[in-house]
Amino acid sequence: MVLLVSLDSISFIISDAANKCIALYSYQLTPDAGFDYTASQIKKVVLSQDLLNNGFEKITIVYAFPTAIIVPEQFSSDQAKKEMLDLVFGDQNDALVRTDIDTVQNRHIVYTVPNQVASVIDYLFSSHKAKHLYSLLTVINGLDGNDIYCIFWNNYFTAMLVKAGKLQAIQTYQYKSPDDVAYYLLHLCESFEVAVNDTTLHLNGMVGENSNLYNELSKYFLHLQFESLPPVFTYPEAMKEYPAHYFSHLFALASCV
Secondary structure, eight states, X not given: OEXXXXXXEEEEEEEOTTOBEEXXXXXXXXXXXXXXXXXXXXXXXXXXXXXXXXXXXXXXXXXXXXXXXXXXXXXXXXXHHHHHHHHHHSOOTTEEEEEEEETTTXXXXXXXXXXXXXXXXXXXXXXOEEEEHHHHHTTOTXXXXXXXXXXXXXXXXXXXXXXXXXXXXXXXXXXXXXXHHHHHHHHHHHXXXXXXXXXXXXXXXXXXXXXXXXXXXXXXXXXXXXXXXXXXXXXXXXXXXXXXXXXXXXXXHHTTO
């Protein structure tokens, strides 16, 4: 089972040993309602779903909170981690500082989990593995050129920029309009000297082909690609009623844990 928690949504996937999808649920949260609310909604969702109260061989919690940075190993002392997070995001005293270690690239993904959320997760799942979204994004296959991998929620989106196959940046943004999204992505390309016309924009989550958001992005990016479901899983027929990219990122993350 994989449970993803972001600022405005809770999603989970249950699959069996043969990678057959048994269940998929996604819940939207009231934006900016506070972490007490988020924790209470996680508890409500888990306790209301009988499937989630069964025993699982493996449980992975994926945190998608934006308070995360990628740090070279040599700069990732325990004291420095919190200082860097405080510098970038402000005071983080009401949160747990955690680290995912990438031994291949010698880097640490340093992030925070709100105390309220961490407590309810530990209460509901006594045995689980935790990862940050950014840790899993860095191992998604098929990004070997100039690529921006985007995941859209209702009020936030995460963008990972890869230049000539090498990771440049991952960041989560809050947005109110399609103009905001276009601005952030163009600024990201400019900051790392990536040519927009040579960059593929990979779209996942809450963005439609006929939406204002898609139309705005198509003004600037020549190569837009809705992501598909990873072939490593088998899917129920009911999922074919929805665009694959609505859930593509969830299964891409699940294939990496």
